[in-house]
Amino acid sequence: QVQLVESGGGLVQAGDSLRLSCAASGRTFSSDAMGWFRQAPGKEREFVAYISAGGSTRYADSVKGRFTISRDNAKNTVYLQMNSLKSEDTAVYYCAAARYGLGSSNRYDYNYWGQGTQVTLSS
Numbered sequence: 001q002v003q004l005v006e007s008g009g010g011l012v013q014a015g016d017s018l019r020l021s022c023a024a025s026g027r028t029f030s031s032d033a034m035g036w037f038r039q040a041p042g043k044e045r046e047f048v049a050y051i052s053a054g055g056s057t058r059y060a061d062s063v064k065g066r067f068t069i070s071r072d073n074a075k076n077t078v079y080l081q082m083n084s085l086k087s088e089d090t091a092v093y094y095c096a097a098a099r100y101g102l103g104s105s106n107r108y109d110y111n112y113w114g115q116g117t118q119v120t121l122s123s
Contacts, residue, residue, distance in 0.1 A: 009117030022095030
């Protein structure tokens with residue numbers, strides 16, 4: 001059974017940092033692209049970042065320069081380092097895996113999803 005399990009979310013203040021982790025199991029993900037998406041209340045799920053099987057990365061403009069995606073294939077884990085957090089970063093963050101290894105910002109290209117982890121910026 002394929003599983004993606006996110007962790008690392010929480011309640012933080014503006015300017016703080018968080019690192020999200022996504023542990024994958026049930027298959028080998030080293031040839032998959034891995035992505036992070038987020039969904040705020042009342043909004044569509046939106047692309048945050050992806051890392052291809054080869055290690056290329058792409059970011060949404062809203063997080064470029066603040067967030068960094070990385071992967072450890074030996075641990076079947078992908079990370080999202082989030083720095084300089086802003087109130088607009090409040091959302092549920094989802095990890096996803098795409099058998100299309102080059103990566104995509106389109107959520108419909110992803111085959112597997114985690115259950116999400118909440119990130120909340122306190123006002």
